[in-house]
Structure formats: structure tokens, C-alpha cells
Amino acid sequence: MTRFNWFNTTTLTLGFAFLYLPIILLMIYSFNESRLVTVWAGFSTRWYQSVFFNESFMNAAWVTLRVGFLSASIATVFGTMAALVLNRAGPFTGKTLFTGMIYAPMVMPEVITGLSLLLLFVSLDFTRGFWTVTLAHITFSMCYAAVVVSARLATFEKDLEEAALDLGCTRFSAFMQVTLPIIFPAILAAWLLAFTLSLDDLVIASFASGPGATTLPMKIYSQVRIGVSPEINALSSILIAVVAIGVVTASLVTKQAQLKRMKEERLATNAS
């Protein structure tokens, strides 16, 4: 049971090959000299250069990063608040509706969310562009953030918070000094998730955006419709690398924090 047998090894190898080969092939061929994407003609970084000198790509990347940063930050704050409401605020009128509205956006097809937000913006006479995309992204990513933070809040007991209150902390300082440090890794994870969701989103952005605010996925999509191009391969590889580095760093940081906390807890128990 504790060793790999041939069945498990084969399944896992095939399974992970299926998951990773397409991405690996795409990354390898982004260094291909030839314009023909599937014929190898020698190593080259020319497509990376042409991505960096392509003004429309760079503009789109800038819009995407700003939308991502802003929407992820606000969504994390709102999501954390929503998670606290779900876990700590006790019952109140309309809680079922609230819970429903947190979970529904995650199963809602993107075309419906996108269309409905667009129609709202039109009804309110908002000019579509940077801000409408940001509003749309805040709305759907705050739900994911709420779920991530909520999962952490659900697993730790309220004892520590109550102890802080008993020792004379105000609720706010109890949150800042006790709850926040404990749930911080989850908040960080929520921010990262919100940021990548915003970075990835094509459908909702296409509906919510207007002229002048083209995000990177929208740009990529319009190019992809024409066909495979080595430039898109290079751009995709950059995006994948950035996200992979971010995720791995974040998971290492959380792991470190976890180890540190476990060590401290052990010391504390030993001391008592």
C-alpha cells in the first residue's frame, strides 16, 4: 500500500502527461525559429522580442494587470468580510440569500454573468471600459475569495478570539492581533486566486468591456481566432511562467508560516 505499483505508476504518468504535455509543447515551441508552429527550425527568442515590441500586447497587458491588481485587492477585502459574515456573524434575516449569492456565481456560466452585468451597466448608463471590467471582476472573484477564507475560518476554533476578548481586547484589536495573523495565509491565497481569475477571464471581460479597455485574454482570443501564432505561444509562456512562479512562491511561503506556527505551538505546550 505504501509503494507505487505498476498500475498506479502508469496511471499517474499518463494522467500527468495528459495534463502537462500540451503546456510543455506550447512552451517549447515558443522558442521555435520558424513561423510554422509545429515544424522545429532551431532555437530562437525572436517571438519574445516581438511580443515585447508589440504595443497592443503591452497595452493590453497593462490594462489586465491594473484590473487584476485592483479587483483582486477589493475582492479580497469584500470576500474576507463575506467569509466572516458566513462564519462568525451568527444568524440574521436573509442569510440564506446571502449564502446563495456567494456560491451561485461560481456555478453560473460565464456567458450569463457577463450578459447580465453588461445589461446592468447599460441600464445604469455606465461608460463601459476599465471600471466596468473591474467592477465585474470584483463581483465574481469576491465569491471565490469568500470561499477560500471561509474554509480557513471554519477549521479554527473561536477559543483564541474569545480568550483575547476576555483579556480585554476590543473586537477590532482581537481581529487584528489574533484572527488576522491566523487566517493571513488564506487571505493571501484568496488574493492570488482572485488575481489569476481576473487575469484569465475572457468571457465576462468581453461583455463588460468597451472600446479602449482590451484585456490580454481578449487580445489573445482575437488572435487565436485567426490561428496559431508563435507570438501567442511566447506570450502564453510568459503568462504561465509568471503564474507558476507566483503560485509556487505562495505555497512555499504558506508552508513556511505553517511550520513556524507548529514549532511555536510545540514550544508553547512544552513551556506549559
Add this chain to the structure above:
Amino acid sequence: MTVADITSPTDETSKASGTKADWGRTLLIAIPYIWLLIFFLAPFVIVFKISLSDVVIARPPYFPTFDLSEGWQGFLAMLQAFDLENYVWLTEDTLYLNSYLSSLKIASISTLLTLCIGYPIAYSMAKAPQEWRATLLMLVILPFWTSFLIRVYAWIGILKKEGFLNYFLLWTGIIDEPLTILNTDTAIYIGIVYSYLPFMVLPLYAVLEKLDTSLLEAATDLGCSPLKSFWVITLPLSLPGIWAGCFLVFIPALGEFVIPDILGGSSTIMIGKTLWVEFFSNRDWPVASAVAILLLFLLILPIVLFQKQQEKQMEVSR
């Protein structure tokens, strides 16, 4: 500050801390609540409203519009102009019925395929040595973080006529002529299975990992073959994971737009794509809204079933 009030440990202490904390609690609830009401619930009401309107060549391209300055009279006038014409239209033109049916078919088949591929992976992960499991789990989740669009796009280079797959198959001599896979339903199945595989593997792994191995040992002691003990013990006990995984794949696959648009052919119509075309190409907002409302109805059943199943799980684990 709104966060002031997260802790509300017991009723006595919350009463003791007085009205300031109550205000904090109200604000904490109100801010995300109002946000979701405005940006999530209200839009659906508007979609429903516009699905009852008529298309006109104007800005915005639908009629009637609600003019606030006319007050109650304007509202009544708008109500009178509503009709179910768009819904009637959806039943008359077979395009819409066909897209619903083909979405159901494609989502069901790809869910089954994802289950067949995801189950062995989750099973092998759960059976892997303890020290490997965290890494394997990370490896399953990691592709989920990379852009969906890019992962779908990556398959074009593999599936097209002069792509990697054909190149490989021709090289090994399995086929003599390149296969046409891109722009067919097969490509859509591959795309959905590939994109949603983590959604299937994760819940399955969660149940399989917790599986009580002493049951399997008992079965072996009583003379069960490994295959039989899998059939009578492992599979039934992993049913909750199977259900969760299937719903998590089926629900988003039903409304999928990117995969059928990029990998599918022009003959494949899925409801998400129909809505997109109706909106962006035909600029018929009322019909697009009606399509959205009907898609929502199509989704209610699986979502409610999923919810029920999750609740049952929660009770069992308690």
C-alpha cells in the same frame, strides 16, 4: 471599522460591548450584501426584463426602456409593452432547441469521459506513498491556475491536421493519413475533459484518501479478489466523490463558450456559443437574454441536486 465585530463569541459579551459592535456587525453584513444585490442579483432581474422586450435599432437596442422621469406611469407602460415573443421565437426556430440538446449531450458525454479518466488518477494518487501525496495534489491543481484560454489554445497545435498528434501517429505508423480532429465534436470532448479534469480528480481524491483500508483488508481476508473488493467496497464508498465531481464538470460544461468556439467546428452549436453569437454578431439583446434565462432554468436542476448531495455529505461527516 466593520471588522470590529467578527468575533461575537457569546450573546452575553455581544450585549456587553453595546451598540457600537452592533453597528459594526450591521456594516460587516451590509457591505458585501448590498454589493452582491446590486452586481449579482439585480442584473438577473434586468436580464429577465429585457428578455420580455423587443429588439429595435437604437441605443440601447431594445424596447421598451424604463424612463425614470415618467415615474409610475412609465413603469406601467413598460409592463404593457412586455410580451413572451422572444420565448415563442426560441421554440419556433429549431436552432435554439438543437443547441440546448447538443449542449446537454456534449456536457453529459464529456462528464462521463472525465470520470473514466479522473477516477484512476484519483485512485492512484490516494494509493501513492504518503510523502508523495502533497506533491501530486499540487501537480493536479497547478494547471488550474494557468489561463483557461491558453490551455484550450494549446490543443489547436496538437489536434490540427499538421499538428503534433497527427505527426506522432503518422510517425509510429498507426495511421496512414492525418486525422481530422480539430473543429469536430471530438476536439470539444478532449478540450472539456482536459480543462475540467482537476474538478473531477479533487473530490474523488478527497473521498478515496479517507477510505478505511481495514475494510479492504477484511474483504481480502474473506477471499475477495482485488477487483471484486474494489467493486463492492471502494466504488460504493466513493460515490459521494463521483457525484460531486460529475456535477462540478457537468454544470460549467453545459454553459461552456470558449471550448466549442475555439476547438469546435461551425456545425457544433452549444448554448453558450449561441448566446454569444446572438449578442455580439446579431446584436439581438432580447433574444440573447431569453436564451440566458432558459439556460438558467436548465441549470437549476443539476445545481439543486448538487446542493442536496453536498448537504447530505455534510451531515454524514458530522
